[in-house]
Amino acid sequence: xxxxxxxxxxxxxxxxxxxxxxxxxxxxxxxxxxxxxxxxxxxxxxxxxxxxxxxxxxxxxxxxxxxxxxxxxxxxxxxxxxxxxxxxxxxxxxxxxxxxxxxxxxxxxxxxxxxxxxxxxxxxxxxxxxxxxxxxxxxxxxxxxxxxxxxxxxxxxxxxxxxxxxxxxxxxxxxxxxxxxxxxxxxxxxxxxxxxxxxxxxxxxxxxxxxxxxxxxxxxxxxxxxxxxxxxxxxxxxxxxxxxxxxxxxxxxxxxxxxxxxxxxxxxxxxxxxxxxxxxxxxxxxxxxxxxxxxxxxxxxxxxxxxxxxxxxxxxxxxxxxxxxxxxxxxxxxxxxxxxxxxxxxxxxxxxxxxxxxxxxxxxxxxxxxxxxxxxxxxxxxxxxxxxxxxxx
Amino acid sequence: xxxxxxxxxxxxxxxxxxxxxxxxxxxxxxxxxxxxxxxxxxxxxxxxxxxxxxxxxxxxxxxxxxxxxxxxxxxxxxxxxxxxxxxxxxxxxxxxxxxxxxxxxxxxxxxxxxxxxxxxxxxxxxxxxxxxxxxxxxxxxxxxxxxxxxx
Numbered sequence: 041x042x043x044x045x046x047x048x049x050x051x052x053x054x055x056x057x058x059x060x061x062x063x064x065x066x067x068x069x070x071x072x073x074x075x076x077x078x079x080x081x082x083x084x085x086x087x088x089x090x091x092x093x094x095x096x097x098x099x100x101x102x103x104x105x106x107x108x109x110x111x112x113x114x115x116x117x118x119x120x121x122x123x124x125x126x127x128x129x130x131x132x133x134x135x136x137x138x139x140x141x142x143x144x145x146x147x148x149x150x151x152x153x154x155x156x157x158x159x160x161x162x163x164x165x166x167x168x169x170x171x172x173x174x175x176x177x178x179x180x181x182x183x184x185x186x187x188x189x190x191x192x193x194x195x196x197x198x199x200x201x202x203x204x205x206x207x208x209x210x211x212x213x214x215x216x217x218x219x220x221x222x223x224x225x226x227x228x229x230x231x232x233x234x235x236x237x238x239x240x241x242x243x244x245x246x247x248x249x250x251x252x253x254x255x256x257x258x259x260x261x262x263x264x265x266x267x268x269x270x271x272x273x274x275x276x277x278x279x280x281x282x283x284x285x286x287x288x289x290x291x292x293x294x295x296x297x298x299x300x301x302x303x304x305x306x307x308x309x310x311x312x313x314x315x316x317x318x319x320x321x322x323x324x325x326x327x328x329x330x331x332x333x334x335x336x337x338x339x340x341x342x343x344x345x346x347x348x349x350x351x352x353x354x355x356x357x358x359x360x361x362x363x364x365x366x367x368x369x370x371x372x373x374x375x376x377x378x379x380x381x382x383x384x385x386x387x388x389x390x391x392x393x394x395x396x397x398x399x400x401x402x403x404x405x406x407x408x409x410x411x412x413x414x415x416x417x418x419x420x421x422x423x424x425x426x427x428x429x430x431x432x433x
Numbered sequence: 434x435x436x437x438x439x440x441x442x443x444x445x446x447x448x449x450x451x452x453x454x455x456x457x458x459x460x461x462x463x464x465x466x467x468x469x470x471x472x473x474x475x476x477x478x479x480x481x482x483x484x485x486x487x488x489x490x491x492x493x494x495x496x497x498x499x500x501x502x503x504x505x506x507x508x509x510x511x512x513x514x515x516x517x518x519x520x521x522x523x524x525x526x527x528x529x530x531x532x533x534x535x536x537x538x539x540x541x542x543x544x545x546x547x548x549x550x551x552x553x554x555x556x557x558x559x560x561x562x563x564x565x566x567x568x569x570x571x572x573x574x575x576x577x578x579x580x581x582x583x584x
Contacts, residue, residue, distance in 0.1 A: 169519070172573070173448035178458070179484060181448040182577055183530055183544050187518045194532050198510040201557050244515040244527075296484040298532050298542050303509075 045318050048433045050139035051272035051279040054085025054265035055391045060228050060382035064159030066259035074103040074155035075111060077261035081151060085265045086276050092265070094119030094147030096138030098130025099385060103155050119147035123287065123423070127188070128332055128378075128386035129307075129416030133423035135390060136285035138266050148268065154387040155261035163257055164188060179297030189254055189335055192418045193246040196337025199304035200248060203351040207248060209358035210336040211239050213372070214252045214379055216363035217333060220403040221376025228258060229380035253336040255378035262387040264394065280397040280427050283410065284319025286311045287423035294420050306341035306417030311424060316347075319410075319426040323347035326426075327407025328371045328396045330389035331414040333378045338417030343372075346414065346424070365403040374403040389413050393427050441566055442546045442579055443528060446521030449568075449575050458485050460499045465576035468565045470504040472538045473497040481539025504563025504578060506533040509542055511555040527551045531580055533561055548581040559583075 058068070058076045066073060082089045089112045095105035096119070105120040119141035123130030131154065138150035158164070164187075173181050185191060199205065218234035221227035234252055242251040272279035289307040293300045302309055316322065323346060331339045340354060348370055349357035357369075365371035375381040375392035382388050393411040395401040405411075409432045413425040452459035464471040473482040475489035475497045482490060482497055489497045510532040517523050529547040534540050547555060548564060560583040567576050 170448060172451045174451055174453040174458075176484075177448070178450035180544055182443075182450050182575075183546050184443050184447065184514055184519070184522060184528055185530055185544060186447075189516075190512065190514055190518070190530070193512040194510045194530070197512060198532075198557070201510070244513070246515060247513040292490065295490075297544055299483060303542075 046136065046139050046143055046282050046285055047318055047320060048281055048283070049143040049269055050266050050282045051269050052264050052282070052394050052427070053267055053272060053275035053277060053279060054081040054087060055263070055394050056080025056082070056084050057226070057262040057384070057388065057391060058260045060226060060384065061259040062228060063163060063257040063259055066157045066159060068157070070155050070157035070160050071103050071107070073157060073259070073261035074108065074153060077153055077155065077263040078108070078112070078151050081263040081265045084277065087149070087265060090114050091149050092151050093117060094138060094141050094150035096121045096134045096141070096150055096152040097154055098123035098134040099126055099128065099154070101154055102161065119150055123421070125419060125421045127416045127419035128334065129419040129422040130287070131332065131386035131390060131415040131423065132285055132413050132425035133287035133415070133421065135264065135266070135282070135425055136287065136423065139282050139285070142266055142268055150266045151263050152266065153261065153263035154385045156385060157259045158257055159259060176296045189249055190246050192335050192338060193249055194298060195304060195418055196335065196340065197248055199337070199341050199351070202304055203354060205340060205354045209340060209354050210248065210253055211236065212358045212360045212363060213333065213336040213339045214239060215360050217373045217377045217379035219360070219364055220374045221380035224375050224381055224402045227376040227381040228256060229376060249335050249337065252379070255334050256383045258383040260382055260384050262384045262391055264390055278398045279430060280394045281430070281433055283321065283426040283428040283432060284315045284317070285423065285425045286315035286318065287421045289420035289422060304341070306338050306345055307420050307422040308342055308345035308414070308417070308424070311422055312346045315424045315426060321410055321426065325410045326370070326412045327410055328365070328374060328405035329412045329414065330373055330377065330393050332386040332389060332416050333373065334416065334418070342414045342417040346412065365401070365405045371403065371405040374401050374405060386415050390425065393425070397427050397429050441568060442548055444521050444525055445568070445571060447519060449571055449573060451573065457487065461485065462575065464499070464501070465565060465578060469501050470563060470578060471499040472502050472535070472541055474500040481541050483541035483543065502535060502538040505583065506535040506561055508532070508555065508557050508559045508561055509534040510557060511547065513551065529553070529555060531555065531561065533580055543578065545578050545580045548579055
C-alpha cells in the first residue's frame with residue numbers, strides 16, 4: 041500500500057483574486073465575484089476554465105459548484121467538497137479537500153475558493169436580533185456575548201493569564217499585518233499605517249481586544265487552481281506543492297458553553313502535529329507564516345501551538361521586529377492578512393503563501409521554500425496547510 | 434439570592450433563551466425559574482456534563498440525569514465589552530461577562546454577567562456567588578443566572 045499522504049502529490053498552479061473592497065462596497069454580486077476570482081486564477085495558470093472539474097470551499101459558501109460549472113461551461117463536474125463549520129477555520133481544509141480529490145483520482149483540476157459580499161448578505165460582526173434563541177447561543181447571547189470577538193476574548197484572556205502574556209504581544213501581531221499591508225497595493229489598508237500610539241489609543245472592542253486586534257469585514261473573492269504534481273511543470277509559474285495539511289480539533293472543543301477541556305487554545309493541539317507529521321518538516325524549517333487573524337489573540341495561541349515559541353516566551357518572541365519581512369525571525373502575515381489586506385475569510389492568506397513560495401510577495405521572506413498557512417483559530421474545525429517549493433520535496 | 438426584573442444587569446431586548454425544539458435544555462431553564470441550578474450528571478458513570486447533551490460523553494449512556502448544584506464557583510476568565518453589537522446595548526456602556534467554573538460540579542463552566550461596577554477589577558480565581566435574575570415582564574418570562582463576587 042502506498043503511503044497515505046498529500047505530500048508532494050498536488051501542486052497549486054494558479055492564484056487569483058478580485059479587487060478587495062470594504063464590506064458592502066462591492067459593485068458586483070457575490071456570485072460574480074466568485075467567477076472573477078476563478079477566471080483570474082485560470083489566467084494566472086494559463087488554464088482554460090472549462091478544464092476545471094472540481095470545486096472546493098468552506099463556511100457554507102453560497103456559490104454552488106453546479107451553478108459555477110454551468111456558468112463557466114466546464115466540460116464535466118467531478119469533485120464538489122464543502123468543509124463543514126463556520127468561521128474561517130476551513131480555509132486550508134478547502135485546499136486540502138480539493139487536493140485529496142486530485143490525489144485520489146476523483147478529479148484532475150480543482151479550484152478552491154471563497155467569495156463574500158457582505159452588503160448583499162449581511163455581516164458577521166452584528167448580533168442576532170431574533171426575539172428568542174436556542175442552542176449554543178442561548179448560553180451566551182442573553183448575557184451580551186453575541187459576536188465572534190465577544191466569544192473569543194474570553195479564551196485569549198485565559199491564555200494571557202496562564203502565561204503572563206502582555207498586551208504588547210497582541211500589538212506586535214496587529215502592527216506586523218499593517219506594516220506589510222503598506223507594501224501591498226491590493227490591501228484595503230494600503231496607505232493607512234498603524235503606530236504603537238494609534239493602537240494604544242484605539243478604543244476597546246472587548247478587552248483584551250482593541251479595535252486593531254479585530255479583523256476587518258470585506259467583500260471580494262479569491263481562488264487557487266490545483267492539479268496533480270506530475271502536471272505542475274506544464275504551467276508557466278513556479279510550481280508550489282502541498283507538503284501537508286490537517287483539520288479538526290482536539291477533545292470536545294465544541295462542548296458548549298465554553299466547556300472545551302483545553303480552553304485556552306486556538307484548537308490546534310492535535311491539528312498542528314498532524315500537519316507537521318505529513319509535511320515532514322519542523323517549525324524550524326518554516327520560513328514564513330500566514331496566520332488567520334480573526335483576533336490577534338487567536339494568532340498568539342495558534343503560533344504557540346504550532347511550536348514557534350513556548351507560551352511562556354510569547355512576550356519575547358512576539359515583537360514587531362521578529363515578525364517583519366525580510367529581517368524578522370518569523371515573517372508573519374506578509375500581505376497584511378485579515379487585519380489589513382482583506383478579510384477574505386482567510387483565503388487571501390493561502391494566495392499569499394503561494395506568492396511567498398514563488399518569490400513574488402510584496403514583502404518577500406528570504407526563507408521561502410516552506411510556507412505555513414494557519415486557518416480560523418479558536419473555532420472548530422480549524423485547519424492548516426504547509427506549502428513548499430520543488431526544493432522542499 | 435434573586436433579582437427582580439427592573440434590576441436586570443443588561444437592558445431588555447437581548448435574545449431570550451428558550452429550549453431547543455427537541456427540548457434538550459428545558460429542565461435547565463425551567464429550574465432557573467425556581468431559583469435552582471441544574472447540571473447534567475450521568476447516573477451510570479457519574480461524569481458531569483454541561484452544556485447538556487442526549488448522551489454522556491464519557492460512557493455513552495443516554496439521557497444523563499439532571500442534578501441540582503449550589504450556584505457558586507470561581508472566575509475562570511472574563512471580558513469587559515465596550516463595543517455594542519446589539520441595538521438594545523447602544524446606551525448601556527461597558528459591561529462585564531465572566532466565565533465561571535464550578536469545582537463542586539466537575540469543573541463545568543458557565544457564562545454570566547458579573548454584577549456591580551462594570552469597571553471593577555476582575556480577578557481570575559475569585560469566588561463568586563450565583564444570583565437568579567428573573568425577567569417576569571419578558572415574553573416569554575425567563576430567568577438568567579448572574580454572578581457576584583462572594584464576600
